[in-house]
Amino acid sequence: MAKKRWIAPNVRVVSIAEKGMCIGRDEEGRVYLVEFAVPGDVVDVEVRRKKKGLPFGAPARIVQPSPDRVEPKCRYFGGCGGCKWQNLRYEAQLQQKATMVKEALTRIGGVRNAVFDPIVPCPRVFYYRNKLEYSFSARRWLTRSEIESAPPNALRKDKALGFHAPGVFDKVVDVEHCYLQEEPSNAIKNFIRQYAFDHGLSFYNYRRHQGFLRSLIIRIATTGQVMVTLVFGEDHPDQIAALLSAVRQQFPQLTTLCYFINTKQNDSLFDLTPHIFDGPGYIIEQLDNIRYKIGPKSFFQTNSYQAVALYRSVVEMACINKTDTVYDLYTGVGGIALFVAPYARHVLGIETVEEAVRDARENAELNQCTNAAFRTGDVADVLHPEVWNRHGKPDVLITDPPRSGMHRRVIDHLIQLAPKRIVYVSCNPATQARDIALLSEYYHTVRVRPFDLFPHTAHVETIALLQRKDLSNAVH
DSSP states (O other), X not given: OOOOOEEEEEEEEEEEOGGGOEEEEOTTOOEEEESSOOTTXXXXXXXXXXXXXXXXXXXXXXXXXXXXXXXXXXXXXTTSSOOTTTTBOHHHHHHHHHHXXXXXXXXXSOOOSOEEOOOBOOSOSSSOOSEEEEEEESSEEOOHHHHHHSOGGGSOXXXXXXXXXXXXXXXXXXXXXXXXXXXXXXXXXXXXXXXXXHTTOOBOBTTTTBOSEEEEEEEEXXXXXXXXXXXXSSOOHHHHHHHHHHHHHHOTTOSEEEEEEOOXXXXXXXXXXXXXXXXXXXXXXXXXXXXXEEOTTOOOOSOHHHHHHHHHHXXXXXXXXXXXXXXXXXXXXXXXXXXXXXXXXXXXXXXXXXXXXXXXXXXXXHXXXXXXXXXXXXHHHHOSHHHHHHHOOOSEEEEOOOTTOOOHHHHHHHHHHOOSEEEEEESOHHHHHHHHHHHTTTEEEXXXXXXXXXXXXXOOEEEEEEEEOOGGGSOO
16 A cells, blocks of 8 residues: 655755755754755655655745746656756756765765866756657656646547656656757657657557557757667568658758667667668767767767867876877777877777777778777776787776776776876766775876766766876886
8 A cells, every 4th residue: 555645844955965856854853855856945845755764755835945946947847857957057056066076086085185176067058968869658657737737638648759757667758849959859759759640650568568669869960960760669661661751851951860670678779780761871970170970879978069078178187198008998989089099199999889899990980090999898808918018008098987987807907007197087976986996095186077968967977187106106
């Protein structure tokens, strides 16, 4: 039997917690986890359940709004699960993110005496993503505002194209307009949805694992090139050709139009072959003078407008000169490796995903870059003496690991390699701080610079510059 919800009155929201939630205290000092609140608010909290041992809920009523509270721009705020900070003034978002980084690196990483640069704001707070993925679902999630504003019979409940509702794997919030990606993103999405309705195409059922339309991926480069990828849960060649032909006719400006057939019970595309319906099969992105070929399965920094600032800062902090050997760990499609190559003697990029390495090599050819090489394999396995002897030990090492950070074996290799400088790029301050603490006997952290790549979310990117201590202490 479900526990009854209850109201906790006059909860003062005092700080931000993980994943964008807030910490609040009532008049008796009891602590609450509150989503969709803003530090400085006083709210009546509708408590739904316990989360991490604390009462968890959302504001039922705002008793006193915070000075940092603003009106959300998107009508789906609070329903689709994205942009959880859209009700928080942007300058306050930046302050919260900078504080998160500094607290993690000082508390977990033991960083002392480092220069903490001001956070670099995003030049666009809306329409900043170069890639957006929408899901089709045979079950539509109705938001509270939709239920309250429309007669029950007026809402379509069987089909939706948008984003998964938070914590619900099989239902999708139907989205007409999203502020994350510039046009023609919304126009493409809405046209495909209407075409599907008009032609009776089935949407994917995540419980039964059946249905024709499964997902839609739109990539828009700063060069203006656009790639549309549709993922089908069933292989119906005539229906696929008809739909893609209609999309091509409606949007003649598309650079590449492609699709996947995915009949598996998971959404991964890495083991599937893309089918190119029209165009070259890729788009070209450009950051400063470096061009990148982006295919249907390529990984690339999601915010091109801020990625260029991030990469420039990597170059600045790394202080690379023309005699240096540089290693770029977790290189992906060679984003950072190719950006720093003009400043170095030799660059080695290492990446686990084989297809990403193929993209990196193609991107090196595209840029006529002859001093960058790429190796495939787990970073912990590739960093062995044979590689050191072939490419030389790095003078500068750049690492941009996944959210989980670096494996302890990788850190041990870094200590053996003993580069003069390590430039650590991270999307997770906690794991970055953990790794910095493990390196602290041999390296001290000189400078930290946070970047906001994802406005209205709790995500923050950070560059930390680590300088090797006395050489006699830097090797075993």
